[in-house]
Structures are given as C-alpha cells and as structure tokens.
Amino acid sequence: MINDQIPMTNGSAVNLRHSSLGFGHSSLTAKAVTWWTILRIALAERLVYRGDFALGTLMRFLPIVTQIFLWFAVFQARGQQPVGGYKYQDFVAYYLLTMVARAFSSMPGLTGGIAKQIRSGEIKKFLIQPVDLIGFLLLSRVAHKLVYYVVAIVPFALVFFLCRDYFPGWPSLSTLAAGCMALVLAFLLGFFLEACMGLVGFWWLEVSALAFVYMLFSFFLSGHMFPLDMLPDPWHKLVQLTPLMYLAYFPAAVLLGKIQGAALVYGLVIEAAWVIFFVLLSRVMFRYGTRRYSAFGG
C-alpha cells in the first residue's frame, strides 16, 4: 500500500465529463452512470498493480512475527497467565485480525493526495465540473479496496489457515455480522478522518507534519501494537474517547468475540456517530475551504 496514489489522470477526467454530459434522461440515472463510470475507471487503474499488491501483503505479516515471539516470551515468563483477558492464542489471533481491520481503515496517500491537489491547483477540476471531490475520492478508494481484497485474500487466507489453531473457532453468525459492520464503518471512519486532514490543506498548504503526528498516535492508540484492554485505567478510559480505537482495536476485538451484547451495540453506535461527525466535518471544511481557495498553479 506504500506506492499508492490517488488515481487521478486526465483520462479519467475526460471520461467523467462525457458521462455527466448525458443528462438527457433523468438526473438520477445520469448521476448513477457518472458514479459507475468513476468506479470502473478506478478499478481498472488499481488492477495494474496486482503483483506488487500480493507480494507486499505477504511482507506486511513479517513485523507481526517478531511481536508474536515477544508475546510468547512474555507469556512464558508469566506462566501462561492471561494479559488483560487475552491468552497467548488470543494475542496471535488479535494481531492477525488487526491486519484485517487495517486493510479496511488505512488510507495510504489520501491526506497527502488531497493536500497536494489543493497546493498544485489540480482541485479546480472539481470546482468546475458537476462531480463532487470527496464523493469521487470515496469511490476511487472503494474500488482500490475492492481490488486489494480480491488480490490480498490469497495471502490472508494462507496466513489465517496456517494460524487456524490460534483462533477460538468460527465466530457466531451474529458476531460475524457485527464484525463486518464494524469493518465497513472502520473503512468509512478512516476515509473521512483522513480526508478531513487533507482538507486542512486549504488553510495550511503543507500537511505532512500533521499526517505524521496522526500516524504516530494512531499506531499506538488504534490498538495496532497491542490490545487496548491491557492499558491501566486512566489511559484505558482516555483511549476510548478517541475515534482511533475504531480503526483497528474495535473490529478485531469484535471478531474475536471479546465485545458482546450491550457493549457491542454501544460500540457500533459510537463508531457510526464518529463516521457521521467526520462526514459532516469534511462537508463543512470543503465548503469553507473552497471559499478561501485561491487557485494556484496553471
């Protein structure tokens, strides 16, 4: 996911214009045709890199190997006593499931891509065309992720099959459904959160420092490094106040069956609320940002 860019070529821009010119029938079908075209273009663009994807995905499991050895040593020293309610097996399963969660919620290149378009003036393409910038990026991202899953399912399935003994068995249907919901919400949350950071570019022009600070905090507070249940109390409460835990910890813990009943419903509602918050925030930022936008570049 490292060499990922916002798919945005002149070719796609031209195509869009054609499809949105076909306003003849009704504006609703025209809109559907527009969005379908965007999705198709983005899909084609993403499929170019399929080999790179598959190899990159397998490589991304390597850092987990050291984490697993570390926890094995910790559990050995503890005489296999659970840590924060997690057994050693749960830790392995948790790490693998956060990989799935991150595959949904991580948005490489989104923040920087939006900021770059603002800086270079490329964004005015969206200001004069009847295509919404955030909607366009969302669909490109959906396409990117769809292609990614189609290719990445092979290495993921292989690793999960090899590690099947670490899982407590298949989750129940309701857990699975809740987990899928948490994952889809994690995708939306990740997208709108990072889009908002990119839109800060209307005010700051250079957002790489902001993106780096975000990466720093999300690495630890999203639960990517360890299950957040391990944290002692003031920290545990604080972490739950941020939206970051829904990016990795929450979907993984749900799929592992650690969060159930009322807490699960409550968690999903809060996650959805965060998504709505960032959707609205991105709308407001885009509106005020375009007002002060001064169109640099040619």
Added chain:
Amino acid sequence: MLSRASYLGVFLTFARNSLVRNMMFRANFLIESVTSVTWMMMNLGFYLLIFQYTSSLGENTGWHKWEFFAFLATTLLVNSLVQTFFMPNCEDISDLIRTGGLDFALLKPIDTQFLISLEKVDWSSLANFAAGLVLLSVSVFHLTTRAENPIHLSPLMVVLYAFYVLCGVAILYSLMIGLSATSIWLGQNSSLYDFWFYITNFSRYPMEIYSGTYGTPLRMVCTFVVPVLIVVNVPAQIIARPVDPQGHSVWPLAAFALVATAGSLAISRWIFTAALRSYRSASS
C-alpha cells in the same frame, strides 16, 4: 586514490555542508527531531506497559526491565547512527542509478563507495542518539546500584560496548549498501526500504525470545547467515547482562561478532564492486 587524511577532510566537508543544509530549514529540523524522540517515547511507553505484566522477557533469560531498557537504548544508538550517516545516502542510490547520476560519482578521484555512502548526513537523527544515551545512563545506573547482584562496570566494558555498537552499525551499513547495490542489476529497487525495515525488525529484541520449533532456526539464520541479531545483542549483553542466568558468558558470541562484522563488510564491498562493473550509464 587519496591519502587517508584527505578522506577525513572530504568527510568533514560533507558533514559541514549537510549541517548548513539542515540549518537552512530550522523549523523542519526541529520538528523532525521532536517527532523522532516522541516516537521513541511512545515505544518506551509500550515496553513499560509490557513490564507491568511480566518481570522478564522469556523464562529465566535475565532480560528484566532495566536490562531490556539498556537493550532498547542500544537499539536506539545503533539505529540513530545508521540513520544519521548512511540511510539518507543509501536511499538515493537507486535514484542515482536510474537517472545516471552515478556517472558523476564515478568520475571523481575518490573511492565511489565512500563517496555515495557518506555524502549526506542527517543531523536531526542524532536527537535519538541523545535520547538513547539518556536512556542508557538511567538503565545502567539502575543496574549498577540495585540491591541484589549489581553489575560492576569496568572501563573495559564501556570501551567494548562502544566498539561493538560501531560493529553493529557496520553490519547494518553492509546490509544496506549491499541491498542498494543490487539495484544496479534490478534497474529499480523500490521495495528495498521495506525489506530493510522488515529485516532489521528482527534485531529489535533479545535473541533469547526466538526459541522453539520456529524460533531456533530463525535465530540461527539471523545470527549466522544474515547477522542482524548480533547488531544490538552483543553490545547490550556486554553492558547489561554479561553472564546469562545459565552461566554462559557473552564472549564467544562477541568473538563471532568480530568475524561477522569483518565478513559483512568484505561481502558488501565485493557486491558493490561487482555491481559497479555491470553499471551501464542510464542517461544522455
């Protein structure tokens, strides 16, 4: 070929020029230093959390909290030295080859490997070196003043520690320059940085944690084939745990580390010169 004194002079010029360049963007320099130290503090927080749940890493390995923090400080020292002196240069090698910029380096009357390995110095990475020194001092203070079984620190241990930290830097540098040189053959090697990150990932923990059916072969490979486990483990063991709880001393491994360092440097030099021979200028 230049005399040894001129090499030093050239290097000092590189270092000065880089400092001037760094100081041109002072705010950026400050932000980079602060963020890298913040990153290190967060890592420290993670390990503090782990030691809330366990008294040592692994059963009877002797890696307790302060021993491990001395280990962590050693990791910081080695990595910050590599990041200061070699990383900014090795990152560019693949670009130099693709754009044909390597021609200019080849034409200069100085050893090419020296020139392209040390041209830039990233001074902001030294912030982590300072942080590593602080962490090391605190850890060693705790280890030498603890009530039971305190470590007696001799001047020789300190000298050997510094020496083996430099050996670690040399091993990592060899690995890095060897990998970068392969981009002469491969055209472009964009995943080099990832590969580097994944390989050195194994060096971040005491070698004892790699045990069991999969762990032992992994430890053997990472010690004797690609000696990344030597890098931090040998200096850290010298300063924090000279004798393990089973009574094995660090010295056999330290002797092997000398061989590994010399071998890594020689092999990487050989790869570099062999790769250079197949270099076909890319541009104009």
